[in-house]
Amino acid sequence: xxxxxxxLNIGDSLVPYTSSPITRTDLVRYAGASGDFNxxxxxxxxxxxxxxxxxxxxxxxxxGIAGQAITSWIDNKNLRKFNVRFxxxxxxxxxxxxxxxxxRATITITGKIRNKFEENGExxxxxxxxxKDGLGNTKLRGFFIAAAQ
Amino acid sequence: xADKSKLGYEFPPHRLEVEKGKIAxxxxxxxxxxxxxxVNPIYTDEAAAKKAGYPGIIIPPTFPTNVMxxxxxxxxxxxxxxxxxLARLLHTEEEYEYCGSVCAGDALTxxxxxxxxxxKVREDDSGKSMEFTVVETEMRNQRGELVIKARSIxxxx
Numbered sequence: 001x002x003x004x005x006x007x008l009n010i011g012d013s014l015v016p017y018t019s020s021p022i023t024r025t026d027l028v029r030y031a032g033a034s035g036d037f038n039x040x041x042x043x044x045x046x047x048x049x050x051x052x053x054x055x056x057x058x059x060x061x062x063x064g065i066a067g068q069a070i071t072s073w074i075d076n077k078n079l080r081k082f083n084v085r086f087x088x089x090x091x092x093x094x095x096x097x098x099x100x101x102x103x104r105a106t107i108t109i110t111g112k113i114r115n116k117f118e119e120n121g122e123x124x125x126x127x128x129x130x131x132k133d134g135l136g137n138t139k140l141r142g143f144f145i146a147a148a149q
Numbered sequence: 150x151a152d153k154s155k156l157g158y159e160f161p162p163h164r165l166e167v168e169k170g171k172i173a174x175x176x177x178x179x180x181x182x183x184x185x186x187x188v189n190p191i192y193t194d195e196a197a198a199k200k201a202g203y204p205g206i207i208i209p210p211t212f213p214t215n216v217m218x219x220x221x222x223x224x225x226x227x228x229x230x231x232x233x234x235l236a237r238l239l240h241t242e243e244e245y246e247y248c249g250s251v252c253a254g255d256a257l258t259x260x261x262x263x264x265x266x267x268x269k270v271r272e273d274d275s276g277k278s279m280e281f282t283v284v285e286t287e288m289r290n291q292r293g294e295l296v297i298k299a300r301s302i303x304x305x306x
Contacts (some may be wrong), residue, residue, distance in 0.1 A: 019181060020181045022181070026178070026181055029174075029177065029178045030178040030179070032174065032178075033171070033174045033175040033177070033178035033179075033215075034175065034178070034214050034215055035215055035219050035223060035224075036214070036224060037223065037224060038224055038235070038238075049236075050236045059239075059240050059243075060211060060214050060240065060243065061178070061179065063211050063214075063243060064175075064178065064179030064209070064210075064211045064214075065179060065181075067179060067209055067210035067211045068179055068180050068209075070210060071189070071209070071210065075201075075202075076191065076203075076207055076209070076210065077202065077203060077207070077250060079210055079247055080246070080247055081244070081245065081246050081247065082210050082211075082244065082245050082247075083242070083243070083244040083245075084242065084243055084244075085241065085242045086239070086240060086241055086242065086243075
C-alpha cells in the first residue's frame with residue numbers, strides 16, 4: 001500500500017520491521033548474492049589473524065534488510081534515495097548458544113517521517129531510519145526519500 | 150594505507166548483465182529466505198512485477214552493491230588498486246540515488262571513480278588518523294539512461 005501524502009505527518013513512526021536472527025548461512029548466502037567475499041564475513045581463521053573472535057555480518061546485509069523494511073512501507077518504484085551510515089558491527093547468532101546470542105543478531109528497523117516537500121515536480125517524503133539489534137545497540141542510521149501519492 | 154595518488158582514478162567501465170536469477174538470489178539473501186517462492190514476487194515473477202506496475206522483474210534497493218564488487222576485479226581488486234589495507238578496512242557510508250528503474254535483462258555500464266581521499270584524526274586519544282576513500286559509481290542502462298548513482302565511503306581505521 002503506497003504512502004498517501006495527505007495521510008503522512010512529520011514525526012509519524014512507521015511499523016517496525018524485524019529480521020530473523022542472522023546466521024552464518026545468511027552471511028554465506030549474502031556473500032554469493034552480492035559478490036562481497038571479504039573473508040571477514042565467513043572465514044574464522046582470517047578473523048583470528050586480525051584479533052577478532054568471530055566473523056561479522058556484512059554492513060551491506062544490514063542495509064539490505066533496511067531496504068526490505070523500506071519496501072514494506074513504500075513501493076520500490078517510489079524510492080528516490082537511500083543513505084546509511086554504519087555505526088557498529090553485528091555478530092551472527094551461534095547455533096550452539098542460540099538463546100544467549102539471538103538478540104545480538106536480530107535487527108529491527110524503525111522509521112520516522114522527517115520532512116514532506118516537493119522536488120522535481122513530485123511530492124516527496126524524507127524518512128529517517130535506524131537499525132538496532134535486540135540488545136538496543138545501533139547498527140546503522142540513515143534516511144530515504146520517496147515519492148508519495 | 151590508501152594511495153592518495155589514486156584520487157580521481159577511474160576504474161575501467163564495467164558492463165553488468167542484470168540477470169533474473171541473480172535478482173532472485175539477492176532478494177532471498179536480504180529477506181533471509183531459502184526459496185524464491187518466499188520473497189516478494191516483484192523480484193522473481195515477471196507477470197507479478199508487471200501487474201504491480203513495473204516494466205519487468207526489478208531489483209531490490211541495495212542490489213547495486215553488486216556492481217562495486219564486480220567492477221575493478223572484486224573487492225580484492227578494488228582494495229589492491231587503491232592500496233587499501235584489507236585488515237583495517239571498514240565500510241562507513243553508502244548511498245544510492247535512483248534515477249530510473251532497473252529490470253532483469255537490462256545491461257548496466259558502470260563507471261566507478263575515486264572522488265575524495267582524506268584523513269581524519271581519531272576521536273580517541275591515540276593521535277592516530279583514519280583514512281577515508283570515497284568512490285562514486287554511475288550506472289547507465291543499454292539506452293544510455295542514467296539509472297543509479299552510488300556513493301561509498303571506505304575507511305581504514
